Amino acid sequence: MIPVSEQLDHFFTEKMKEYPTQRSFLVPMLLYAQDELGCLSNQAVEYIAGKAGLSQLEVRNVISYYSMLTTKPRGRFHVQVCTNICCQLRGAEDLFEHCKQRLGIGHKGVTSDEQFSLEEVECIGACSWAPAAQVNYDFHENLTPEKMDQVLDEYRSR
Amino acid sequence: MADLVSHPDEVKVVSQRFGKGAAAMDRYLELDGYKAVQKALASGPEWIINEMKASNLRGRGGAGFPTGMKWSFVPKESAKPKYVLCNGDESEPGTCKDRLILEHDPHAVIEGVMIAALAVGAKTGFIYIRGEYRYLVDIMRKAIAEAYARGFLGKNIFGSGVDLDVRWHTGAGAYEVGEESALMESLEGKRGIPRIRPPFPAVVGLWGGPTVINNVETLASVPHVILGGGEWYAKLGTPKNGGTRLFCLSGHVQKPGVYELPLGYNLRKMIDDVGGGIWKGHKLKAVVPGGSSVPILKADEIDLAMDFDTLMKAGTFLGSGGVIVLDDHTCIVKFCLRTTKFYQHESCGWCIPCREGTDWMKKTLVRFHAGGGIKRDIDNLNYLAENMLGRTFCPLGDAAAMPVIGMIKKFREEFEAHLEGRPCPFEEHGAAVEQLPVLA
Known part of the structure; x- marks a missing residue:
């Protein structure tokens, strides 16, 4: 098999x-x-x-060399918040903190219902549209905590 | 996906098809697609390389090496197969231009790879796209399949008797793989550990065969050089710095975005006019002009022509075209810490100066920013960074060292302002000093 x-x-x-x-x-x-x-x-x-x-x-x-690869299960929706410099300059740290609060998990944590996991990631190539996050492979850009809530709600309802 | 912007000073060459649906084959053909490769087929390798040399096109990945010259280093005769490798592992913080090219004009990248292959006598090209850019991998897969379906790729392309394959490949998250030798390792199915040079990839590259490695933007510019002529392209820029490039404006400007401007465009104008000036009515503090790894410039140092040679004279680099703008509310120590944290995360550990250096710099800066710094730390940071320069197989060590050396040199007083338990002057709440050990 x-x-x-x-x-x-x-x-x-x-x-x-x-x-x-x-x-x-x-x-x-x-x-x-x-x-x-x-x-x-x-x-x-x-x-x-x-x-x-x-x-x-x-x-x-x-x-073990590649940061996207994992041997441990993640949530159905893997939320990756970039906090690298260009995102940092436009509020990524607050955004990441907000995600932690909202999901009740920390960096590399998984929610108990296994729906969401969270990761602070390095540059995802969205520097001119910062701050940005990826949920699985989808890009979400020019984010604010409020917009992030909408994004998370949208995934939760899927 | 990502928003497109526009400014009257832009000269659209490589971005001329953005927003026009050119990812679809028919639309690309309407917009002069696949004409350049046919011209290249008819004109032969020597002509292609001469046009490329005349264009003064320099590598858009960061190093700025003349493309025509790079291609001319590939030996004509080779017992092993030759390859062209397109580097789409865009990961330098501040850089988000290849993403737009791959999204809006994937066939231009394929065409660029084909022309490079014709120039050096390669039969196979690979387009490596970073793992996070899955939607672009999907776009590229479709574009390549369409090119095969039309007979533009495969056996006997355009009835010329030449066989040419272009393949797609993807990474899985690693900044270091953007470095050419690590990129080849990754494509061969290994950890992205850099190789020692010489031999250079042009002589011993993928699977031991001569290999040309170029950035996405470089290769996407090639068809325009071939159609418009090397001389025309060269004149768009400044002497020895041909053409235009995509500048990624980010940070504290009013209108961040990716703008195509001629090489030699004034940096102050780029920030004030193109970027709409600094946001929130704040003042400019500093600019990192070429992606996170290049030395920083202070606000009064930016009356510069943005080309490779001028920036090198100014003590920094044009790099990958990522222009990161910092306003006067930014803490340089914090910025330096985040930059260093990135390199520490990405260091593969192969070379000890980089593995140990990035780690100690990060640890020192964490403590320093929290108010636990002592005066000796500033010189120690500088010492660590200087001992990484030139002592590693790949440039990641240099990339980690240069910003730290630059920031200490230009903003030493700001480092000093954090000394001996004083809270960060830019943070409302100060920092949790008591949680961190203070070195005696």
Whole structure:
């Protein structure tokens, strides 16, 4: 039994043909598997190690380098607030504090209903539209605490 | 997604298709799409490289290396396959321009990669996009698929007999991967640990083959150079600094945004006219003119032409085009701390000066900003930073050191104002000094 869907497994197999070595597609493979599974579980690591022709240790070694990859489950909606300099200059610290209060969790915390997780992240490339946050892969920009509440409410109702 | 802005002083070359739906193939073709690559195919590699050299286009990722010259370093004969690698790992704080290019004009990036491949004799190009930009990965995947469907990519492109593939790839969160050798490691499925140079990527790159690595904006500018001619492009800028670039205005300006201006545009004018001046009626305090890693400029130092050479003479860099504006309500120590915290987070730990240096600088600045600083800390910060410069495999160490050295040099009095338990003069509540140890 593979832990990911057949479509995703097929996608990996096809995409890997574009590279001269078996391990080249490893980083995207980890990210796409994580998107489907929620986190890189032991089964996921075993599966991907087999796919890339690597030991599980080598795969974990790569996972630990990339900040988006995680072996621990996050919330259904992963709220990533950028507090890097351009966002900081336009109120990101207050925004992050507000999110902590509102969700009742801290940096890298997960709400008890597993709906939300929170992370203070580094620059997400929204410097001219600061402060900004990403919820999963969606960008939300020019935020204020009030706008952030609307954003969170919208996800909560999904 | 991100809002587009406009200003009468803009010269729209690389941004000319923004907001025009050019991510769709038919629209791109209506707007002169894929003409440049056909011209390049007809004219041959030598002609392409000569036009690129004449254009004075310099790398838009940050280093400002002349693109034509970079391409000319690739050996003509190679036993191993050659590659073109487009760097879309945009992560330098203050920089958000590649995002707009990838969103609004993905085919221009593909076309730029194709022209680079034709120039150096590569058969395969890769477009690496940072993991956070998933919607742009999706846009690029669609654009590449469309290009294959039309026969612009694959076997015998445009009936020329040339085979050319362009592939997409994505990262998973790492600033350091924006550095060219770490980028190659990541594309090969590894941790983004930098490689020692020489050999340079143009000789030994991806999977050991000669590799050209260029930033998204650089490659998106290439089709315009090819169609308009190198000489035309060069004249848009200043001597040795050809063309225009996307400046990302951020921080305390009234109208932040990404503006395309000719190289050599005056920095003060960029802030006062294009950016609409400082917000909330405040005054200008300082500018970081090229992304977070370049030395800071004080308010009275900004009557500068924004090109690579002028800024270098002024003791800083044009870098990635991120212009970060600070008003007079900003605490430099806090700004310095947040900058350093970023580099500490992103340091991969491969080189000891960077791993230890960023960590100690961060620890010192945390304590310092909270009022637990002693006079010796200021010199110590400077000492740590200076001992990182030039002592690491990749420029992350330099990138972490330069802002600290710059801020201490320009704003030493503000560091001194935080000494010996005095609360931060810019924070209403002061800081929790008692929670932090004061070094004797």
